[in-house]
Amino acid sequence: MGITSRRQRFPRLLITLCLVTFGIPLSSQEDKTKCHQACHPTVPGKINAHIIAHTHDDVGWLKTVDQYYYGSKKEHSQLGVQYILDSVTSELAKNKDRRFVYVETSFFWRWWEEQNDHVRASVKELVDQGRLEFLLGGWCMSDEATPHYSALIDQMTLGLKYLNDTFGECGQPRVAWQIDPFGHSAEVALEFADMGFDGVFFGRIDHEDIALRKKNKTMEMVWRPDDTLGPEGDFFTGVMYNIYDPPAGFCFDTYCDDEPIMDNPKLHGVNVNTRVNEFIEVVKKYAQAYKTNNVIITMGGDFHYVVASSWFKNIDKLIKYVNAKPNSDVNVLYSTPACYLQALNKENITWPSKMDDDFFPYGSDEHSYWTGYYTSRPTFKYFVYQVNVALQMTKQLKTALPNDTLADEQFLIQRAMGIAQHHDAVSGTERQHVTDDYSLYLSEGVQAAMKVINVAYRHLLGDYLPEQQACLLMNISQCELPSPTTNYVVLYNPVAHETSSYVVLPVPVGSYKVFGPAGNELETDLLPIQSSVLAIPGRQSTATHSLIFNATGLPPLGANLYLIEKTTAVPTIAQAKTVAKNEDIVVDNGKIKLIFNGTTGLLEQIVRNGVASKLKQNFYYYEGAKGYNYNPLNRASGAYIFRPAKDEKIAVNETAEIKVFQGKNVTEVHQIFTPWLSQTIRVYSNDENIEFIWQVGPIPIVEWQGKEIVTVYDTDIASNSTFYTDSNGRRWMKRLRNYRSSWNWTASEPIAANYYPVTTGAYIADKKQRLNVLVDRPEGASSMRNGSVEIMIHRRLLYDDNKGVREPLDEIAFSQGLVARGTHIVQFVDVRHAAKKYRLRNVRNVYRPWLTVSKADVPNSAEFKISAKSNSFSLLKKPLPHNIHILTLEQWTNSTVLARFEHIFDKKEDPALSSPVPLFFNTGFVQPPEPTENG
Ligand SMILES: *[C@@H]1O[C@H](CO)[C@@H](O)[C@H](O)[C@H]1NC(C)=O
Ligand SMILES: *[C@@H]1O[C@H](CO)[C@@H](O)[C@H](O)[C@H]1NC(C)=O
Ligand SMILES: *[C@@H]1O[C@H](CO)[C@@H](O)[C@H](O)[C@H]1NC(C)=O
Ligand SMILES: *[C@@H]1O[C@H](CO)[C@@H](O)[C@H](O)[C@H]1NC(C)=O
Ligand SMILES: *[C@@H]1O[C@H](CO)[C@@H](O)[C@H](O)[C@H]1NC(C)=O
Numbered sequence: 026m027g028i029t030s031r032r033q034r035f036p037r038l039l040i041t042l043c044l045v046t047f048g049i050p051l052s053s054q055e056d057k058t059k060c061h062q063a064c065h066p067t068v069p070g071k072i073n074a075h076i077i078a079h080t081h082d083d084v085g086w087l088k089t090v091d092q093y094y095y096g097s098k099k100e101h102s103q104l105g106v107q108y109i110l111d112s113v114t115s116e117l118a119k120n121k122d123r124r125f126v127y128v129e130t131s132f133f134w135r136w137w138e139e140q141n142d143h144v145r146a147s148v149k150e151l152v153d154q155g156r157l158e159f160l161l162g163g164w165c166m167s168d169e170a171t172p173h174y175s176a177l178i179d180q181m182t183l184g185l186k187y188l189n190d191t192f193g194e195c196g197q198p199r200v201a202w203q204i205d206p207f208g209h210s211a212e213v214a215l216e217f218a219d220m221g222f223d224g225v226f227f228g229r230i231d232h233e234d235i236a237l238r239k240k241n242k243t244m245e246m247v248w249r250p251d252d253t254l255g256p257e258g259d260f261f262t263g264v265m266y267n268i269y270d271p272p273a274g275f276c277f278d279t280y281c282d283d284e285p286i287m288d289n290p291k292l293h294g295v296n297v298n299t300r301v302n303e304f305i306e307v308v309k310k311y312a313q314a315y316k317t318n319n320v321i322i323t324m325g326g327d328f329h330y331v332v333a334s335s336w337f338k339n340i341d342k343l344i345k346y347v348n349a350k351p352n353s354d355v356n357v358l359y360s361t362p363a364c365y366l367q368a369l370n371k372e373n374i375t376w377p378s379k380m381d382d383d384f385f386p387y388g389s390d391e392h393s394y395w396t397g398y399y400t401s402r403p404t405f406k407y408f409v410y411q412v413n414v415a416l417q418m419t420k421q422l423k424t425a426l427p428n429d430t431l432a433d434e435q436f437l438i439q440r441a442m443g444i445a446q447h448h449d450a451v452s453g454t455e456r457q458h459v460t461d462d463y464s465l466y467l468s469e470g471v472q473a474a475m476k477v478i479n480v481a482y483r484h485l486l487g488d489y490l491p492e493q494q495a496c497l498l499m500n501i502s503q504c505e506l507p508s509p510t511t512n513y514v515v516l517y518n519p520v521a522h523e524t525s526s527y528v529v530l531p532v533p534v535g536s537y538k539v540f541g542p543a544g545n546e547l548e549t550d551l552l553p554i555q556s557s558v559l560a561i562p563g564r565q566s567t568a569t570h571s572l573i574f575n576a577t578g579l580p581p582l583g584a585n586l587y588l589i590e591k592t593t594a595v596p597t598i599a600q601a602k603t604v605a606k607n608e609d610i611v612v613d614n615g616k617i618k619l620i621f622n623g624t625t626g627l628l629e630q631i632v633r634n635g636v637a638s639k640l641k642q643n644f645y646y647y648e649g650a651k652g653y654n655y656n657p658l659n660r661a662s663g664a665y666i667f668r669p670a671k672d673e674k675i676a677v678n679e680t681a682e683i684k685v686f687q688g689k690n691v692t693e694v695h696q697i698f699t700p701w702l703s704q705t706i707r708v709y710s711n712d713e714n715i716e717f718i719w720q721v722g723p724i725p726i727v728e729w730q731g732k733e734i735v736t737v738y739d740t741d742i743a744s745n746s747t748f749y750t751d752s753n754g755r756r757w758m759k760r761l762r763n764y765r766s767s768w769n770w771t772a773s774e775p776i777a778a779n780y781y782p783v784t785t786g787a788y789i790a791d792k793k794q795r796l797n798v799l800v801d802r803p804e805g806a807s808s809m810r811n812g813s814v815e816i817m818i819h820r821r822l823l824y825d826d827n828k829g830v831r832e833p834l835d836e837i838a839f840s841q842g843l844v845a846r847g848t849h850i851v852q853f854v855d856v857r858h859a860a861k862k863y864r865l866r867n868v869r870n871v872y873r874p875w876l877t878v879s880k881a882d883v884p885n886s887a888e889f890k891i892s893a894k895s896n897s898f899s900l901l902k903k904p905l906p907h908n909i910h911i912l913t914l915e916q917w918t919n920s921t922v923l924a925r926f927e928h929i930f931d932k933k934e935d936p937a938l939s940s941p942v943p944l945f946f947n948t949g950f951v952q953p954p955e956p957t958e959n960g
């Protein structure tokens with residue numbers, strides 16, 4: 026078995042020991058399977074209106090997922106998913122012609138748990154007969170801009186496995202259904218194609234795009250999200266006429282105002298003829314936008330079908346009366362997306378194609394670009410990415426445990442991550458109390474994960490090991506060491522090759538010795554923590570200094586144990602260097618020099634191999650547009666929408682106070698721009714990665730004016746209007762400023778419409794140099810000028826943007842505006858080695874080593890040394906090559922483990938590391954010599 030570089034032929038992504046494919050490819054679908062015998066026939070020569078009865082159930086938004094499930098907190102919204110499923114299943118049973126589709130497995134799981142055998146049997150029958158069809162099948166309908174692909178694959182796996190375990194073959198969705206996400210990514214489409222879906226349907230694409238597609242009959246297409254794959258990655262993609270709503274005038278939910286079909290001639294108010302004629306007109310209008318004589322009419326909406334009969338009765342009548350009308354050229358039928366695709370398939374027509382590219386950004390009108398949510402709620406986004414590491418390592422470690430007793434703990438963190446990928450969760454577009462609830466689930470998930478981790482550590486390191494505590498607040502330098510004298514640190518590496526990582530441990534001032542797993546003392550540095558960090562509201566820590574050491578030789582899927590000993594010696598603390606005003610400040614780490622202007626305190630240049638290049642960095646803000654959303658021009662910037670009031674960004678400050686602390690192996694530059702914005706720039710000896718650790722907040726508000734904060738890296742790289750952003754952390758998307766590939770774009774919002782989502786990084790390049798920026802959470806990014814990369818890092822807004830959440834994005838923590846602190850890793854490198862440097866650093870940046878602490882049970886380092894042989898473990902017999910990543914290692918059934926291997930390089934991205942890698946499983950993970958890193 027071999028793994029080819031990811032852009033080469035199939036198998037791109039999923040090589041699995043236990044091969045998982047869901048769904049059946051279109052070619053083999055032909056009415057064969059028993060589950061879909063139930064498609065109603067279409068009528069040739071007529072327009073066939075496929076009624077899709079559906080409910081869109083957000084897995085948290087205005088209410089938490091559980092409040093929506095139960096229907097509690099009626100003041101926020103009246104609806105409850107449990108009643109929807111009760112009502113729909115009993116209404117389906119009443120009439121064999123009726124069809125319904127259901128999407129969100131996390132809700133279905135909640136409901137199914139409560140059903141008795143009688144209900145379960147009747148629902149199983151509905152599923153077997155194709156009357157209740159599952160779509161998508163993920164734990165949620167995920168966002169597409171902000172989740173990492175590993176979390177997306179996990180949440181789909183969780184939902185699909187549950188459906189398969191519960192219903193078998195007929196429970197497997199064949200069509201993906203992304204009707205509400207605010208833009209669509211190439212990576213998600215490629216994953217759906219790999220999972221075996223027949224196609225996907227979208228509700229939201231850009232207003233200019235959809236207008237043209239309606240005119241050109243290109244609402245349905247074959248999308249080739251990755252051109253280099255050839256027809257292999259082709260995927261049927263349909264755009265719905267009216268997002269996912271019913272046609273105007275035909276909303277029959279009890280919460281809608283439209284008139285029911287009144288058809289009894291013995292009663293007053295009969296309207297059936299008018300209503301039928303109106304409906305026929307709607308169908309004809311829709312059909313003009315589509316190529317075939319089939320058209321989808323979505324009948325449903327957000328949390329519809331609490332009283333399912335009010336929908337079904339009226340649809341029953343529409344079908345009866347439209348079809349009974351003599352000489353009508355419209356046929357109406359209950360349908361499902363799988364039945365609709367079956368009908369299209371019979372038409373044997375060639376679809377228009379969309380090559381490469383994706384569906385970002387999404388503009389719903391000329392002043393409403395949904396590019397703010399790429400950054401909204403930065404600390405929650407970071408938390409989701411952090412918990413992903415805990416999830417991956419928990420699944421890995423659990424495979425090493427002898428039995429399945431901790432399955433519930435693992436399920437808890439899987440569920441928490443599953444709902445966190447929802448399009449109103451990690452996207453940041455939910456209400457504050459809902460974010461808090463996701464955070465609670467994630468935090469409970471980490472606690473459950475720590476149980477698995479602790480059992481595994483004792484199993485693998487030794488029973489002596491005291492219980493480890495996670496350090497989730499390391500980003501604000503908070504992680505209390507439990508013992509005043511000797512403590513353990515365990516560092517787990519979730520990556521399948523050996524790595525090293527600098528540990529920056531917050532400690533009270535003192536003299537510390539650090540011993541590595543072999544018992545050897547490590548070199549350390551002690552630097553003061555930047556003063557602005559100590560002042561972060563809510564920070565509760567006695568730590569004032571950073572104890573920094575190089576943790577080398579972290580085993581693949583394994584851990585090292587370190588001993589931290591506090592001694593009574595006089596501490597050696599790196600002191601601030603005296604810098605003369607008006608002179609350049611030079612930070613030289615042996616590999617690169619960073620040159621700061623002594624007058625302004627800002628970074629100006631980088632020197633590599635004796636050559637100086639421009640590398641400027643500063644912070645700016647946009648003033649968010651205020652407004653009440655009466656019309657497009659009155660649109661406010663909010664949780665979804667980014668709309669700067671002016672087309673100019675404003676520097677937070679033209680100067681920064683600057684201090685430089687130089688240790689033996691690390692140098693830190695502390696910059697303070699204003700009391701609410703500071704930065705630590707950190708470089709390690711002989712290392713060309715530059716860490717920009719930014720801290721923003723509380724963002725001050727004057728006269729209700731919100732601010733959206735960006736950091737800008739400016740270079741002389743001739744980027745020619747082009748920049749690259751990652752697609753959910755995987756392939757690169759080429760972006761051109763002021764340009765759209767499939768229509769002539771109108772520059773109504775020149776800033777906001779040039780923003781794109783990044784989840785792990787962005788870059789610009791010319792023939793010589795490349796600037797890589799690696800991020801630690803999803804953010805919005807752009808390049809407003811050649812040579813420049815701009816990334817939005819925090820936003821605070823006082824107006825709602827009227828996209829439904831009805832709450833301004835004004836995050837408050839500890840009674841003040843929320844403070845966010847995060848890291849960009851910047852690589853200014855030779856273009857020939859840039860891809861390799863990015864990929865190898867990125868895999869370690871996403872799956873960063875997981876640090877835990879406990880008191881140590883040894884009185885001193887001598888005893889620690891004696892036990893050295895058990896201070897380290899690895900789940901692998903041998904490390905994998907650097908270009909291969911184990912995407913998943915997870916207990917699948919009692920006797921099988923699921924492993925997904927992934928080539929982390931794109932085709933041709935690197936001359937050596939892009940090549941295919943053979944893997945042989947019979948003798949453990951053994952492979953031929955790995956291509957040299959300098960290749
Ligand atoms: C689905 O479930 C069946 C048993 O009902 C099992 O044989 C099959 O392997 C499962 N498929 C997947 C993809 O898990
Ligand atoms: C769509 O229509 C525009 C003009 O209205 C035309 O230039 C373009 O070629 C059409 N595209 C397709 C794919 O038909
Ligand atoms: C489908 O269309 C192709 C050409 O577009 C034609 O060669 C083929 O015979 C058609 N097949 C059927 C079943 O109509
Ligand atoms: C599973 O392992 C745990 C700890 O090793 C043990 O206490 C428990 O009895 C085991 N359970 C089963 C069902 O084997
Ligand atoms: C530092 O910045 C100041 C203000 O922008 C400028 O006048 C000066 O020339 C810069 N110094 C150097 C050495 O570039």
Ligand SMILES: *[C@@H]1O[C@H](CO)[C@@H](O)[C@H](O)[C@H]1NC(C)=O
Pocket residue numbers: 525575576577578690709710711
């Ligand atoms: C830290 O360890 C790595 C891996 O051994 C090594 O490449 C790097 O040079 C070390 N850094 C320092 C400052 O010694």
Ligand SMILES: [Zn+2]
Pocket residue numbers: 081082083205448
């Ligand atoms: Zn939604």
